Amino acid sequence: MRPRGQSTPSTLPDLGRLGLARYGWRQLTSMRTALFLLLLLAVAAVPGSVLPQRGIDPSVVSQYLDDHTTTGPWLDRLGFFDVYASPWFSAIYLLLFVSLVGCVLPRTKVHLEAVRARPPRTPARLDRLPVHRRAEVDADADALLAGARRVLRSRRYRADRRDDGSVAAERGYLRETGNLVFHLSLVGLLVAVAVGGLFGYRGEILVTVGNGFSNVLANYDSFDPGTEFAAEDLPPFRFTLDSLDVRFETQATGNQFGAPRDFAADLTVFDDADAEPRQEVLRVNEPLAVGPAHVYLSGNGYAPVLTVRDGNGDMALSGPVTFLPRDANYTSLGVVKVADAAPEQIGIQGLLLPTAVVDPERGPISVFPDATDPKLFFTAFVGDLGLDDGVPQSVFRLDTDDMTQLTTDDGDVFSAVIAPGETIDLPDGAGSVTFERLERFAALDVRADPAKNWALVFAVLAMVGLVASLFVPRRRVWVRVQAVAGDGGAPRTVVDVAGLARGDDPGLVDEVENVLSRLQDSADGDAGGAR
Amino acid sequence: MTVDVVLANLSNVGVYSAMTAYAGALAAFATDLSGLGRAARAHAPAASTLEPALAGSSRDQATRSGGGSDGPDHAGAGAVGTPRRAASIAVALTWLAFALHAGAVVLRGVSAQRVPWGNMYEFAISGAVVVTGVFLALLVRRDLRYLGTFVIGPVLLTLGLAVAVLYTESAQLVPALQSYWLVIHVSVAFVASALLTIGFSATVLQLVQQRREQARAAGRPPLRGRFMDALPRSAELERAGYRLVAIAFPLWTFTLVAGAIWAEKAWGRYWGWDPKEVWTFVIWVVYAAYLHARATRGWDGRRAAYLSLAGYACVLVNFLVVNVFFSGQHSYAGIG
Numbered sequence: 001m002r003p004r005g006q007s008t009p010s011t012l013p014d015l016g017r018l019g020l021a022r023y024g025w026r027q028l029t030s031m032r033t034a035l036f037l038l039l040l041l042a043v044a045a046v047p048g049s050v051l052p053q054r055g056i057d058p059s060v061v062s063q064y065l066d067d068h069t070t071t072g073p074w075l076d077r078l079g080f081f082d083v084y085a086s087p088w089f090s091a092i093y094l095l096l097f098v099s100l101v102g103c104v105l106p107r108t109k110v111h112l113e114a115v116r117a118r119p120p121r122t123p124a125r126l127d128r129l130p131v132h133r134r135a136e137v138d139a140d141a142d143a144l145l146a147g148a149r150r151v152l153r154s155r156r157y158r159a160d161r162r163d164d165g166s167v168a169a170e171r172g173y174l175r176e177t178g179n180l181v182f183h184l185s186l187v188g189l190l191v192a193v194a195v196g197g198l199f200g201y202r203g204e205i206l207v208t209v210g211n212g213f214s215n216v217l218a219n220y221d222s223f224d225p226g227t228e229f230a231a232e233d234l235p236p237f238r239f240t241l242d243s244l245d246v247r248f249e250t251q252a253t254g255n256q257f258g259a260p261r262d263f264a265a266d267l268t269v270f271d272d273a274d275a276e277p278r279q280e281v282l283r284v285n286e287p288l289a290v291g292p293a294h295v296y297l298s299g300n301g302y303a304p305v306l307t308v309r310d311g312n313g314d315m316a317l318s319g320p321v322t323f324l325p326r327d328a329n330y331t332s333l334g335v336v337k338v339a340d341a342a343p344e345q346i347g348i349q350g351l352l353l354p355t356a357v358v359d360p361e362r363g364p365i366s367v368f369p370d371a372t373d374p375k376l377f378f379t380a381f382v383g384d385l386g387l388d389d390g391v392p393q394s395v396f397r398l399d400t401d402d403m404t405q406l407t408t409d410d411g412d413v414f415s416a417v418i419a420p421g422e423t424i425d426l427p428d429g430a431g432s433v434t435f436e437r438l439e440r441f442a443a444l445d446v447r448a449d450p451a452k453n454w455a456l457v458f459a460v461l462a463m464v465g466l467v468a469s470l471f472v473p474r475r476r477v478w479v480r481v482q483a484v485a486g487d488g489g490a491p492r493t494v495v496d497v498a499g500l501a502r503g504d505d506p507g508l509v510d511e512v513e514n515v516l517s518r519l520q521d522s523a524d525g526d527a528g529g530a531r
Numbered sequence: 532m533t534v535d536v537v538l539a540n541l542s543n544v545g546v547y548s549a550m551t552a553y554a555g556a557l558a559a560f561a562t563d564l565s566g567l568g569r570a571a572r573a574h575a576p577a578a579s580t581l582e583p584a585l586a587g588s589s590r591d592q593a594t595r596s597g598g599g600s601d602g603p604d605h606a607g608a609g610a611v612g613t614p615r616r617a618a619s620i621a622v623a624l625t626w627l628a629f630a631l632h633a634g635a636v637v638l639r640g641v642s643a644q645r646v647p648w649g650n651m652y653e654f655a656i657s658g659a660v661v662v663t664g665v666f667l668a669l670l671v672r673r674d675l676r677y678l679g680t681f682v683i684g685p686v687l688l689t690l691g692l693a694v695a696v697l698y699t700e701s702a703q704l705v706p707a708l709q710s711y712w713l714v715i716h717v718s719v720a721f722v723a724s725a726l727l728t729i730g731f732s733a734t735v736l737q738l739v740q741q742r743r744e745q746a747r748a749a750g751r752p753p754l755r756g757r758f759m760d761a762l763p764r765s766a767e768l769e770r771a772g773y774r775l776v777a778i779a780f781p782l783w784t785f786t787l788v789a790g791a792i793w794a795e796k797a798w799g800r801y802w803g804w805d806p807k808e809v810w811t812f813v814i815w816v817v818y819a820a821y822l823h824a825r826a827t828r829g830w831d832g833r834r835a836a837y838l839s840l841a842g843y844a845c846v847l848v849n850f851l852v853v854n855v856f857f858s859g860q861h862s863y864a865g866i867g
């Protein structure tokens with residue numbers, strides 16, 4: 001709250017004279033508007049936590065659109081699946097920040113002037129101020145004024161002796177400085193976030209144990225660059241995933257049973273073509289730094305190593321196939337596209353269960369995330385995988401438009417269960433599938449954000465500024481003295497001390513009383529010394 | 532590492548014992564409040580005029596009529612100076628409950644050799660112990676005993692919810708939580724939430740008190756909730772609420788920043804608009820709006836107070852709704 005006493009100079013520049021043309025700007029930069037925009041920002045942020053967001057999980061958004069055919073498209077058109085990039089959300093925070101700058105810059109100017117100016121002159125009537133104390137002291141008025149100046153300065157006031165027999169003092173300019181630093185740091189933070197978004201990138205890779213990765217664009221499973229990103233920015237590192245250690249809860253019962261306890265990926269890293277290899281362990285909270293980028297362990301899953309022979313008896317595929325986990329017990333889904341199979345291509349849709357149980361009601365499910373009894377349930381298709389249509393396909397989805405599902409002799413859909421080490425022949429001489437062994441894969445995120453340290457700097461500045469702004473007391477204290485007739489010609493003086501604070505200041509009363517009692521003490525001391 | 536089941540069970544016993552002690556403290560605080568109410572009415576003539584029979588004093592009956600400005604101005608004044616035995620018992624019981632409660636929380640952590648805030652049950656019991664701790668710490672410096680009912684009540688409620696709905700067996704942490712940022716980020720969030728909780732109680736009382744004052748000023752003295760006469764005036768409650776929020780706000784800011792630093796370490800981005808992040812941000816913005824409202828001309832204490840209440844509603848949503856119903860990277864609730 002701004003002080004309202006008649007004596008208080010307004011801290012806002014008087015814009016009234018500048019005319020109607022500036023009316024809109026004044027409205028935008030008013031506290032009221034800031035308040036309104038802050039509330040609007042809070043409200044606008046909420047839908048993004050309720051509705052699925054493309055930036056977080058695009059597949060859930062597609063699912064939502066499939067399930068809600070009437071409301072879904074409308075919400076989509078209005079940007080509700082991308083709230084934080086939507087025009088309306090952006091408009092709110094941009095307006096807020098325009099308002100902030102428009103508010104803070106003039107305040108900075110006023111503040112810079114105030115810091116250099118003399119403390120505001122002493123009000124005519126000190127007894128009208130929020131805190132006022134009066135005492136009579138046996139001391140000379142002039143000495144008291146000098147004492148008042150000394151006492152106030154020792155309490156870190158800027159004290160100024162006025163011609164009207166008073167001292168005007170002010171302290172706590174840091175409060176306003178902190179407030180300005182806080183608000184301006186928010187602007188800096190916003191800029192840092194924007195710069196990071198423009199120049200940074202983020203890519204995802206799935207690497208099976210025993211395999212490697214070298215950092216070029218083509219090797220990413222998905223890549224999401226900022227608009228200013230250039231492919232040369234990728235640091236030239238490569239690594240191999242030597243092992244992936246995974247531990248799950250086996251002791252506790254109830255919902256803690258099977259909860260993950262430790263994920264650790266052992267990597268051999270080469271920082272560039274000539275670099276010596278280094279061994280690194282990657283954990284969830286322990287990313288790997290390589291040049292300007294960081295590699296994070298974001299997930300893991302199973303990759304059965306399969307060998308598929310085709311109708312001609314030739315080996316058409318051999319290697320690990322990543323299956324994406326669907327639940328906490330790693331019930332995993334995956335597809336195998338055997339493009340080299342002849343005479344017809346083969347497609348396999350599979351369900352991998354690390355600890356398989358066939359539930360009488362729910363069918364085959366996994367009851368524990370570790371691979372204690374892995375089984376692969378699958379069905380198979382033959383025909384054209386559609387890989388040559390020129391339409392990009394997901395590796396986790398089988399396009400069965402031009403394929404026929406294999407059936408048994410009875411005409412039932414063919415489905416098989418297979419454990420590591422086993423081979424199963426497909427019906428109609430279509431080929432065979434061998435489940436060689438089960439490997440794990442690591443899902444890794446590679447990210448770079450060149451501005452994140454700036455974001456941190458501004459965040460810390462904002463916090464420091466905020467604390468100063470809330471807790472440094474900004475106080476004005478005035479001392480006025482008036483000589484009165486003492487007995488026997490001894491000097492006697494009426495001292496008025498008054499205080500005014502900005503904002504909530506529980507210590508102001510104590511402060512004023514303290515100043516007064518210090519003054520009395522110093523007067524006593526002086527009197528004692530003169531004796 | 533294995534979990535020490537004996538210690539974990541002992542911790543559960545501790546929580547139940549603490550709840551018993553809290554129940555006693557709550558009863559004592561309530562008794563104190565009603566006693567204060569009576570005392571306040573006995574001393575505040577305007578009030579006693581209205582309910583002579585209940586107030587048990589007819590001394591001043593004839594001297595005033597309702598609607599005088601003195602009555603509301605002196606809410607609570609009559610209580611000052613009278614010894615408050617129930618309140619002393621309440622505070623002693625609160626200390627006992629706090630000791631049992633803190634012991635239970637510590638045992639819980641020791642049983643799994645980690646900080647005791649890895650799932651909703653633990654968030655609830657640890658958060659609640661911080662509320663009590665902050666309240667007792669405030670009591671050392673200020674006589675806020677009148678707030679006791681409104682602080683211990685929610686604490687007891689939280690513990691009830693924890694044992695009845697949220698209970699989870701003591702166990703190790705999931706990998707995402709294995710970080711020292713868990714200690715920093717969550718403990719500061721607890722302290723901030725505790726201050727906001729107490730601030731919320733003060734703000735609710737402020738609004739109730741304000742209505743009573745207005746009703747009195749309009750000559751319609753309130754008939755119910757006489758214990759309110761024992762509490763400070765609404766302006767005083769407003770200031771108390773503001774100060775608690777003013778301390779909590781920088782702590783919440785720190786929670787936000789520390790959470791972002793941790794998210795950067797764990798997930799590679801410091802901000803991803805995950806539901807938990809969204810709500811932490813919303814809480815921050817609403818309380819920033821509250822601080823602004825207080826500084827805005829033309830906004831009286833009451834309108835700003837509504838924003839403070841809205842902020843606390845968001846705190847509750849963040850804990851109860853987001854943790855349980857919204858899926859996101861922060862899904863550690865450990866229930867269901």
Ligand code: HEM
Nearest residue numbers: 001029030031034099100103179186469470503819822826
């Ligand atoms: C990003 C949006 C903003 C946030 C998060 C924010 C946050 C805050 C906070 C937390 C405070 C409390 C500190 C204190 O009381 O000293 C504050 C104070 C203040 N803010 Fe903002 N603010 C924002 C935008 C603005 C804008 C747009 C304006 C200008 C219209 C503004 C003007 C002020 C003023 C004048 C104060 C000081 C109030 C006082 O004198 O106590 N703020 N702000």
